[in-house]
Amino acid sequence: MKHPFNLHILLPSLLIATAGTAYAADAATSQQMVERGRYLVTVSGCNDCHTPNYPESGGKIPESDRLTGNSVGFQGPWGTSYPANLRLTMKNLNEQQWLQRARLPLRPPMPWFSLRDMTDDDCARSMPTSVNSARKASLRLPTPRRVRR
Ligand code: HEC
Numbered sequence: 001m002k003h004p005f006n007l008h009i010l011l012p013s014l015l016i017a018t019a020g021t022a023y024a025a026d027a028a029t030s031q032q033m034v035e036r037g038r039y040l041v042t043v044s045g046c047n048d049c050h051t052p053n054y055p056e057s058g059g060k061i062p063e064s065d066r067l068t069g070n071s072v073g074f075q076g077p078w079g080t081s082y083p084a085n086l087r088l089t090m091k092n093l094n095e096q097q098w099l100q101r102a103r104l105p106l107r108p109p110m111p112w113f114s115l116r117d118m119t120d121d122d123c124a125r126s127m128p129t130s131v132n133s134a135r136k137a138s139l140r141l142p143t144p145r146r147v148r149r
Pocket residue numbers: 041044045046047048049050074081082083084085086089101102106107108109110111114115
């Protein structure tokens with residue numbers, strides 16, 4: 001029997017078309033995660049403490065400079081606690097490790113219970129995806145920076 005079209009040509013092009021669709025879908029999902037993560041980080045107040053001068057500037061710190069940690073600490077019966085550089089923390093942990101770290105009880109005024117009550121998707125996927133993408137984007141900025149990212 002004769003095939004209606006030449007399979008040698010058809011098959012590879014089908015494969016390429018399918019792979020292209022999968023790649024486009026991945027890119028779209030990850031862009032949605034970046035946006036969701038950016039939204040969550042912004043409205044759940046992480047920058048208030050983890051981004052220097054964020055409250056003082058009315059939130060007008062560019063994303064490339066956010067979450068780099070704060071040298072202004074909080075003193076109380078717990079000693080002195082300093083908001084960590086979340087870029088470094090997130091950079092070095094995979095999803096599972098981040099979930100464990102983020103949900104451990106921490107010292108005041110860190111609202112660790114907010115992270116505990118977030119869905120795994122929001123906490124372990126959207127937030128780190130957006131923070132990591134902002135860190136990578138800021139590494140490509142031309143000006144040298146003093147802060148560790
Ligand atoms: C009111 C201030 C404040 C806010 C708001 C805040 N944090 Fe924190 N965060 C801290 C302080 C202070 C520490 C250090 C706690 C300690 O030493 O036990 C900390 C520590 C952490 C740590 C541990 C990091 C490490 O490497 O050990 C994580 C993770 C974290 N914060 C994530 C977040 C996220 C995500 C948000 C937003 C939902 C947030 N924080 C909002 C003050 C804050």
